[in-house]
Amino acid sequence: MIDTPVLERVLAEALRNGGEFAEVFAEDRSNTSSMLDDGRVEELSTGRERGAGIRVVMGETTGFAHTADLSEQGLLRAAEAASAVTRSGEGSRSVAVGRLTGSGTGAGRPVHATGTKDDALELLRRADEAARHSGAAVSQVQAGFGTSRRRVLIANSDGLLAGDEQSRTRFSVSCVALGDTGMQTGHETAARTLGFELFDEVSVEDLARTAAAQALAKLNARPAPSGELPVVLAGGSGGILFHEACGHGLEADHIVKDASVYTGKIGQRVASPMVTLVDDGTVGSEWGTFAVDDEGRPAQRNVLIQDGILTDYLWDYLRARKEGRVSSGNGRRQSYRDLPMVRMTNTFLLPGEDDAEEIVAQTPRGVYVAKLGGGQVNTTTGDFVFGMTMAYLIEDGKITEPLRDANLIGNGPEILKRIDAVASDFSMTPGTCGKDGQSVPVGCGQATMRLTGVTIGGTAE
Amino acid sequence: MSTATEQTTSGTEDLVGLADRVAGWATTGEEVEVYVARGTETEVRAYDGEVESLTSATSAGIGIRVIVDHRLGFAWAGSLDESVLGETLEEARDNARFATADEHVQLAAPDGVEAVPVDLWDDGLAGVPTAKKVELALALEALARGSDPRIRQVDAADYGDVSAEAALVSTTGIRSSTRKTSGYLSVGVIAGEGDASQTGGGYSVGRGFGGLDPDKACQDAVTRAVRLLGATKGPSGRSTVVFDRRMATTLLGIVSGALSGEAVAKGRSFFAGRLGEMVGHPGLTLVDDPTDPRAYGAAAYDSEGLACRRNVLIDSGVLRGYLYDTVSGSRAGVASTGSAVRGGYAGTPGPGCRALTLAPGPEGYDEDGVLAAVGEGLFVQSMTGVHSGVNPISGDFSVGAEGLMIRDGRLAEPVREITVASTLQRMLLSLVAVGADVEWLPSIAAGQTLAIDDMQISGM
Numbered sequence: 001m002i003d004t005p006v007l008e009r010v011l012a013e014a015l016r017n018g019g020e021f022a023e024v025f026a027e028d029r030s031n032t033s034s035m036l037d038d039g040r041v042e043e044l045s046t047g048r049e050r051g052a053g054i055r056v057v058m059g060e061t062t063g064f065a066h067t068a069d070l071s072e073q074g075l076l077r078a079a080e081a082a083s084a085v086t087r088s089g090e091g092s093r094s095v096a097v098g099r100l101t102g103s104g105t106g107a108g109r110p111v112h113a114t115g116t117k118d119d120a121l122e123l124l125r126r127a128d129e130a131a132r133h134s135g136a137a138v139s140q141v142q143a144g145f146g147t148s149r150r151r152v153l154i155a156n157s158d159g160l161l162a163g164d165e166q167s168r169t170r171f172s173v174s175c176v177a178l179g180d181t182g183m184q185t186g187h188e189t190a191a192r193t194l195g196f197e198l199f200d201e202v203s204v205e206d207l208a209r210t211a212a213a214q215a216l217a218k219l220n221a222r223p224a225p226s227g228e229l230p231v232v233l234a235g236g237s238g239g240i241l242f243h244e245a246c247g248h249g250l251e252a253d254h255i256v257k258d259a260s261v262y263t264g265k266i267g268q269r270v271a272s273p274m275v276t277l278v279d280d281g282t283v284g285s286e287w288g289t290f291a292v293d294d295e296g297r298p299a300q301r302n303v304l305i306q307d308g309i310l311t312d313y314l315w316d317y318l319r320a321r322k323e324g325r326v327s328s329g330n331g332r333r334q335s336y337r338d339l340p341m342v343r344m345t346n347t348f349l350l351p352g353e354d355d356a357e358e359i360v361a362q363t364p365r366g367v368y369v370a371k372l373g374g375g376q377v378n379t380t381t382g383d384f385v386f387g388m389t390m391a392y393l394i395e396d397g398k399i400t401e402p403l404r405d406a407n408l409i410g411n412g413p414e415i416l417k418r419i420d421a422v423a424s425d426f427s428m429t430p431g432t433c434g435k436d437g438q439s440v441p442v443g444c445g446q447a448t449m450r451l452t453g454v455t456i457g458g459t460a461e
Numbered sequence: 462m463s464t465a466t467e468q469t470t471s472g473t474e475d476l477v478g479l480a481d482r483v484a485g486w487a488t489t490g491e492e493v494e495v496y497v498a499r500g501t502e503t504e505v506r507a508y509d510g511e512v513e514s515l516t517s518a519t520s521a522g523i524g525i526r527v528i529v530d531h532r533l534g535f536a537w538a539g540s541l542d543e544s545v546l547g548e549t550l551e552e553a554r555d556n557a558r559f560a561t562a563d564e565h566v567q568l569a570a571p572d573g574v575e576a577v578p579v580d581l582w583d584d585g586l587a588g589v590p591t592a593k594k595v596e597l598a599l600a601l602e603a604l605a606r607g608s609d610p611r612i613r614q615v616d617a618a619d620y621g622d623v624s625a626e627a628a629l630v631s632t633t634g635i636r637s638s639t640r641k642t643s644g645y646l647s648v649g650v651i652a653g654e655g656d657a658s659q660t661g662g663g664y665s666v667g668r669g670f671g672g673l674d675p676d677k678a679c680q681d682a683v684t685r686a687v688r689l690l691g692a693t694k695g696p697s698g699r700s701t702v703v704f705d706r707r708m709a710t711t712l713l714g715i716v717s718g719a720l721s722g723e724a725v726a727k728g729r730s731f732f733a734g735r736l737g738e739m740v741g742h743p744g745l746t747l748v749d750d751p752t753d754p755r756a757y758g759a760a761a762y763d764s765e766g767l768a769c770r771r772n773v774l775i776d777s778g779v780l781r782g783y784l785y786d787t788v789s790g791s792r793a794g795v796a797s798t799g800s801a802v803r804g805g806y807a808g809t810p811g812p813g814c815r816a817l818t819l820a821p822g823p824e825g826y827d828e829d830g831v832l833a834a835v836g837e838g839l840f841v842q843s844m845t846g847v848h849s850g851v852n853p854i855s856g857d858f859s860v861g862a863e864g865l866m867i868r869d870g871r872l873a874e875p876v877r878e879i880t881v882a883s884t885l886q887r888m889l890l891s892l893v894a895v896g897a898d899v900e901w902l903p904s905i906a907a908g909q910t911l912a913i914d915d916m917q918i919s920g921m
Binding site: 038042047059118182459 | 508509511512513514515516517518519520521522533534535536537538539540542545549552553555556557559560561563591613614616651658659660694697698699726727728729731807809845846848849850852854855856857859860861863877878879880881882883884917918919920
């Protein structure tokens with residue numbers, strides 16, 4: 001994308017006013033997406049964007065500028081703008097970067113297949129048909145396909161030079177079902193860090209049928225309960241609980257500002273002994289996987305909670321530097337227009353030894369959440385919500401009537417202590433995590449598990 | 462080609478020229494719409510008496526829609542380099558081959574409605590030196606730290622500004638341009654007392670640098686954090702809920718999705734088929750009026766280049782209309798209501814609101830007035846999980862909430878970790894009080910204190 005001598009000159013220019021650290025992050029991304037809605041392929045869209053973000057660090061201060069102009073002149077201009085913040089200082093330093101690391105070297109991850117536009121549309125039509133054949137009450141279907149290829153190149157004044165090529169493909173189906181009581185919805189998404197090979201692993205018909213089945217089941221749903229009940233979370237999307245209840249609170253940017261309930265708790269019990277929580281950017285083709293993060297650091301496996309004891313936080317370059325340690329490979333950004341932040345990758349609870357069906361059978365009364373749709377947390381107080389988009393009552397140890405959508409609410413440190421069963425049926429689910437205006441792809445996962453009590457925000461008294 | 466309308470703004474002539482040139486590359490049998498945009502932005506974040514980060518950036522891009530034989534293709538690029546212009550048009554053209562032919566797919570054409578000019582550009586912003594912006598961010602942070610002994614942390618204190626210009630030219634006769642500046646201060650604080658911590662955020666927005674008010678932003682953040690100290694999990698039960706002005710904009714934003722003509726046409730709105738019916742409390746009148754210059758979302762032209770206009774959506778509780786862009790309007794057999802919105806050059810237009818307001822309640826209905834009228838209930842100052850617990854299609858509504866109990870018509874003890882639930886349909890019918898305290902917040906809706914009866918609270 002950019003020649004090494006150019007990168008070296010740009011880094012030197014960035015440090016000209018006395019900065020301690022400079023970095024060039026270059027990105028070239030192309031997207032293709034299409035949507036079938038209301039029985040029609042409404043549009044096929046393609047986009048391309050390339051540019052570079054340059055940051056200069058001096059003391060506690062970061063200067064940042066970005067440009068879509070990848071010529072040497074454009075980069076030098078951005079370097080000058082980024083270094084303006086260090087103008088008080090002076091110095092001149094030459095920078096030499098090392099050999100390229102990461103999958104940009106050509107080794108490592110396989111080249112991803114690209115499907116043609118025709119193939120994508122065929123998948124959309126198949127999904128539409130499968131959903132519509134799931135039941136006469138299915139009144140609307142929307143199917144979406146998106147694929148992106150992102151090449152990144154990172155060079156910094158410590159001599160790092162790293163690259164990665166990241167392919168991501170997702171397919172989603174949303175259904176509406178219409179009944180006597182109004183409309184209900186169902187939604188399913190498959191997403192992996194793959195190209196078109198996603199569809200070797202995923203059947204779009206299955207996705208469509210699952211989405212339709214949710215909408216149809218909810219036509220007979222009764223209002224969710226209001227108040228505290230035991231909750232069994234099915235494997236997969238239940239991982240959102242850990243993303244919200246503690247994942248965000250373990251991000252070092254919140255920790256160093258004392259804006260997390262987990263500040264100062266390393267070595268302490270923060271969860272049930274059944275909880276071993278891992279964040280791992282190297283897992284297969286999961287949605288939060290990459291070879292190097294957006295600061296050029298290789299992805300790695302980080303154990304955050306071991307048997308209920310807090311063992312570590314998540315780190316990016318800046319926060320790690322301050323603590324005299326190395327980044328944990330969690331420095332990520334939405335695009336070259338954004339500064340990196342501490343972010344999760346694939347965050348999951350290690351499986352336990354209980355039997356999923358047995359967990360339900362041993363719950364006399366409660367709620368079974370088959371699918372969670374998202375959540376939100378206040379890291380300072382630990383209060384968080386997560387929304388159930390497919391849930392059922394558990395009565396006498398059996399899964400019975402479907403429930404309408406509602407949020408569940410709890411406090412992270414309290415909820416993590418209420419986990420009293422974890423099964424072995426582990427699975428992962430893709431998601432999009434938003435923080436401070438930036439969205440990045442992440443994975444969540446766990447096995448079926450039970451919480452002894454959570455407040456359910458329904459309308460049934 | 463129909464007669465072109467001259468709707469361009471001075472200062473954007475070169476952008477219009479560029480869009481003109483690309484639209485001129487259209488071949489026989491195709492309609493082309495070219496949207497070009499560029500912007501500059503500055504953001505300063507202060508922390509602990511120092512600049513944590515200073516971002517300065519410029520960006521530009523192009524989005525092109527091509528229609529051939531009623532098939533739409535779209536392509537975009539994050540650059541206005543000469544080399545990408547033709548490439549992007551070619552991509553859009555190629556993409557059009559794959560869409561389903563649809564007689565309703567068409568570009569907007571001039572409809573004769575005169576645009577109401579609104580001045581959204583602050584000439585002074587470009588001349589403000591970065592040092593002044595840094596100074597303001599640092600001052601904001603210092604102010605927040607010193608404002609109250611219970612403030613133990615200021616985790617973000619930001620200054621930001623944006624200048625954005627855009628031009629739209631089509632082969633169907635649209636030729637418009639817009640430009641807009643905005644500035645903001647935003648601050649997040651943590652209040653602490655003993656082991657307990659609570660957070661609060663505040664902001665001040667304007668068209669430029671001048672007029673930004675650090676005191677207002679701080680006071681708002683500090684009040685919100687401090688009054689929640691000591692909050693406990695509130696009780697479960699049925700209650701009247703008063704939403705503060707900021708929360709009201711979120712509620713109206715959710716409702717606006719169901720008023721989209723596209724959602725209605727596609728059977729994804731609980732308002733579908735209900736024109737002329739009572740859908741709300743008789744006191745509920747809802748209007749979208751981007752021609753009101755006080756509105757944050759004020760605009761002369763919509764995202765297809767048609768004049769923005771005032772649209773009455775609900776009148777005294779009766780559903781009167783939906784919002785349309787050109788395609789959704791055609792599908793419904795009506796004209797566009799000038800309500801196309803788009804998310805920048807990388808997005809295609811669709812119908813949406815810009816400036817919703819409710820007809821205000823009686824004089825004296827500010828926050829205190831509404832609280833006094835309600836007497837007993839729950840006051841909500843923040844909501845979480847709006848994306849995960851509100852289903853705008855079924856209408857199911859369940860959100861996490863923080864706030865204070867209302868007793869004897871006044872704010873009483875703070876509560877947290879509760880949910881507030883109902884359905885959107887029932888909430889509209891149960892809207893018992895609308896504040897006269899209209900404040901144009903940075904949103905597609907105005908802030909007005911709202912009181913809604915009979916909501917389910919889940920807590921202890």
